[in-house]
Every structure is written in structure tokens, then in C-alpha cells.
Amino acid sequence: xxxxxxxxxxxPILSVEMIWRAGRPYESQRLVAGATNALLTEGSKNYRAAExxxxxxxxxxxxxxxxxxxTANLSVATILRHAPRLLPVMAEVIAEPTFTxxxxxxxxxxxxxxLREDLQDPDTLAYRLxxxxxxxxxxxxxYGGNREDYDALTLDLVRDHHRQYYGAANATLRVxxxxxxxxxxxxxxxxxxxxxxxxxxxxDYSVRPSPPRLIQHHRPRAQQSMIRxxxxxxRITDPDYAGLCVLETILGGYYGSRLMRNIRExxxxxxxxxxxxxxxxxDGTFGIAADVANENVGEVRREIGVEMDKLxxxxxxxxxxxxxxxxxxxxxxxxxxxxxxxxxxxxxxxIKEYDAASHLLxxxxxxxxxxxxxxxxxxxQYLRPELDWEVIVGGATQ
Numbered sequence: 001x002x003x004x005x006x007x008x009x010x011x012p013i014l015s016v017e018m019i020w021r022a023g024r025p026y027e028s029q030r031l032v033a034g035a036t037n038a039l040l041t042e043g044s045k046n047y048r049a050a051e052x053x054x055x056x057x058x059x060x061x062x063x064x065x066x067x068x069x070x071t072a073n074l075s076v077a078t079i080l081r082h083a084p085r086l087l088p089v090m091a092e093v094i095a096e097p098t099f100t101x102x103x104x105x106x107x108x109x110x111x112x113x114x115l116r117e118d119l120q121d122p123d124t125l126a127y128r129l130x131x132x133x134x135x136x137x138x139x140x141x142x143y144g145g146n147r148e149d150y151d152a153l154t155l156d157l158v159r160d161h162h163r164q165y166y167g168a169a170n171a172t173l174r175v176x177x178x179x180x181x182x183x184x185x186x187x188x189x190x191x192x193x194x195x196x197x198x199x200x201x202x203x204d205y206s207v208r209p210s211p212p213r214l215i216q217h218h219r220p221r222a223q224q225s226m227i228r229x230x231x232x233x234x235r236i237t238d239p240d241y242a243g244l245c246v247l248e249t250i251l252g253g254y255y256g257s258r259l260m261r262n263i264r265e266x267x268x269x270x271x272x273x274x275x276x277x278x279x280x281x282x283d284g285t286f287g288i289a290a291d292v293a294n295e296n297v298g299e300v301r302r303e304i305g306v307e308m309d310k311l312x313x314x315x316x317x318x319x320x321x322x323x324x325x326x327x328x329x330x331x332x333x334x335x336x337x338x339x340x341x342x343x344x345x346x347x348x349x350x351i352k353e354y355d356a357a358s359h360l361l362x363x364x365x366x367x368x369x370x371x372x373x374x375x376x377x378x379x380x381q382y383l384r385p386e387l388d389w390e391v392i393v394g395g396a397t398q
Contacts, residue, residue, distance in 0.1 A: 001168040001191065004346055005175040008339045014083045014177035015343070017066075017075035018094060018191075019350050022165035024069050024140035025203045025282060029157055030149045036161045037065050037072040039107055043098035044089075052093070059086060063093065069141060070281035071351050072165065080178055087190035094166060095194055099158055108150050115147065122219065126228045126393040129215055133389045134232045134285060136208045141232075141283055167197015172350045176343040205282040207232065212386070217393045225297050225394025229304070230287025231387050236279040237354050240378060242366035244286070247378045248277045249324050250316060251307065252288060256323065258307045259288070267303070269296040281352050286382065297396035311379035315372040328367045332360070 027033040041063050042049045056062045059082040066073045074094060078086055118124040128144035135142025143149075173191060177183070212231065234244065245253075252259035252275030259273045273290035292300045336342055349356035 001194070002172045003175065003187075004172060004350060005179060006339045006343045006346065007179045008177050012080040012178050013077070014080050014175070014183065015075065015077040015340075016083075016087060016090070016177075016187075017073060017174040017347070018090075019172045019174060019347075020072040020165055021070075021170050021200045022072035022161065023281075025205055026165060026200055027140070027161065029152065030143055031145050031153060032157045032161050033072065034067070035104075035107060035111075035153055036158045036166075037067075037074075039099055039103055039158060040072075040074060040097050040162075041065060041093060042103040042107070043100065044093045045096040045098070046092065047089070049103070052089070055089060056086065061086065063090060068351055080183070083183070084186055087186060091190045091194060094191075097162065099155055099162070101155060104153070104155055104158065108153065111150055112147060115145065115150070118144075122222065122226050122393045125217060126226045126391050129217060129393070130228045130230065130287070130389055130391045131285075133210075133212075133215055133391070134230065135283070136210070139207055140205075141280055164197075165200055168194045169196050169199045174343065174347055174350060176340060203282075207283070212389045214390045214392070216397070217391070218397060219394055222395035223294065224291055225294050225392055225396040227290045227292065227297065227300060227304075227390070227392055228287065229388045229390040230276075230285050231389060232283050232285050234277060234279055234284035234286050235282070236284070236348075236352050236359065240382075241279075242363045243370055243374060243378050244277055244382065245363065246324060246328065246367060246370050247311070247375055247382070248275050248286065249328060250320070250375065251275050251311060251383070253277075254324075254327050256327075258310070259290075259304065262307060263290070263300055263303050267299070269293075269300050269303070273300070279352065294394060294396040297392065297394075301390075305385055308379070308383040308385060311376065312383055314376070316375050318372070321370075321372055321375070325367055329364070332364060332367070336360075 022033060022036070024033050041052060044052065047055060052063065056076070059078060061076055061078045061082070064075050066075060074090065076086055076090055118128070132142050132144060137143055168191070173187070175187065235241065249257065251257060252273060257275070259275070263269050263273050264271065270290050270292045273288070276285070276287050276289065278285050278287070288304060290300055334341070335345060345360065346356050349359065
């Protein structure tokens, strides 16, 4: 098992997370990866779900299954003196989950109820529509799941997914805390005897693109509309990624961005508008999001195009570029302020499978050294409205 460990001298704490290559890109059927990870803590050989919850609560903590598209995850955080009582139980949950029919039935009931709520929530609905359009309905990052997908889940599928992907050879153990020989021995006793399994091969990731277009989901009674636009094709390992972080920040990535100044501050069309560069292991998106009154949808869409066009045509003034440099470097320093913060960066590197140190170095060098000409070249390459999908959910009609 691969281990990434970060020592914290100041406090007697221990945070332990198991990360498996077992997320959506690896599943044999839609939703089985999420179902397996969610059911992991529903019971083990010696503990039912309620007993597990009570056991960890008495030590002031809980077993957590963070949601990630690319990986399955199980974590616990505690003070050091409780770790010998908690980590062996965590290992039991990993190696011997029960996966009972009752557990699956309860999970499906909760999931179907959440699905009904999601389909009534405009923000979630807009995200689902844009993801499916940009990636395709069959892509692991594109599908949102429906009732038929939940109906098709079985315990055999869940057990097969666990058996295939939850072995030690397919995992990375992330440890943050006050490390010592005693802690190393405890980790070895708790996790060193887990079934080995094999490391999962990279899946056959593919995308079936279709021409970008406008998708509108009309809600006649809604007083507002949500505008979501963007496209896929961005990875954190791409050579242009660091420069795109600068470009995205200038356009809409912080409070002083161009979209915020124009559409919020000067014209008052929206309370907030922002951009997002979101990456996964095998893909990613560059998107713009705004919630506006129905009567302002047309103007907001036009002004987004205006600001993108300016970045394609004109050089960013030195003062503005320096402001963005200072903002990004400040954020980078905060992200690396102490071992716990650093561990978050390493967690991202484990999940997306890149070298954290070289990535941070490249990001720092690019932020400090990128020129206005390079920003414009990136804008000409990536800020191309004809390549963007656009979704409008609300009362406006276009």
C-alpha cells in the first residue's frame, strides 16, 4: 500500500484517509461506485451501522466517506490517544463490510428522495443539464443518475465493485498528524494485513462530443433564471493549466474580476457572477455561473461575451495583472500554511494523480512570470463562445 504521511509536531492529532481508485470512471454500472462507498459504513463483521456511529461518537469523531468523482474514500480524524481504539475498527469496515439487503434498501430510499429534491432545485438541475451536455449522458462525469439507474443497483454489483477495487494495492493511505514509531506500528497492525488485491488499470475513458448549443429549461413561475455555460477538456496536468488559472481569475475568479465589476458593480444585473476551473482525474470544465432576474438574462449573456472578447483582443493592463498575481500568490501561501493545509494539496494530487511538488512550482512560476501577451494568447485559444454549452434554468425565455 502506498502511504503519504505528513508530520505535525505542534498537536497530538491523527487524520487517516484511505483513497482507492474506485470512483465513477472505474464502475461497471452507473451509480455503483457511489453506492459502494456510501454503504461501506452501514455495517461490518462486528458492528451494525448504529453501533459504528455510536462507537466513533464516544471518541468525538466519525467515519466519513467523502464524495469524489474519481476515488472512493474513507477517513477518520482523532486525537492521538484514541487512535489505537479507532483504526482497527476502521480497518474492519474496509475489509469486512456487511452489504445487507436492508442496507441497500435504505440507501435506495434515501437516494430516490434526494433525486426528487435535486430535480426540483434549479441550481442542481442546471448543473446536471450542463454536465450531461458537455460530457455526454454516458460519460462518468456527465450522467446525473435517474430512478432507473437506482432500480438497477444490486448487492452483487456492490460486492463485486468492493472486491475488485478496495484492495490495499489499489489504495493510498494519507496520514497527517504527530508521527512516531508507535503510530507507524499502529498503522501497520491496523492496515498492513488488509487484502492486497491489484492496482486498477486506467479505464478506457472516452467522450462523445456533440455540437454545443443553448439548452433552456423553462420554469414559468420562477422570478429568476440561472445561467450556466462552459465546456470540458481541461486537466490539471495540461501544460496550459497554470496560465488558465490566471486567465480564469481575471475573467471571473475573484471579487475584483471583470465579470463582477461589469455585471454586478456597474450594471447591477446580479448579486454574483463567477467562473470556475474544475478538474477531475481524466477531464475537467471551465464554466461561468450567474443568477439573474428574468428581464436581465439577455443583457447578462451579452456582457459575458463582451468581456470574453476584450480578453481576446486587448492586453490586460499591468496594474490589473499585478493585482491578480498578488491575489493568487496570497491564496497559494494560505493553501500551504501548515501541515494540515499542505495535506489538502497532497490529497488533490493523490486523487487526480499528479506530482504535487512540481505542480506547485509550475503554478508559482507561471503566476509570477506570465505576461499580458501570454494571457491574451490563452484567451484567444480558450475563451471561444462557439465551443461553449449554455444552460438557462428559470422564467426567462430566449
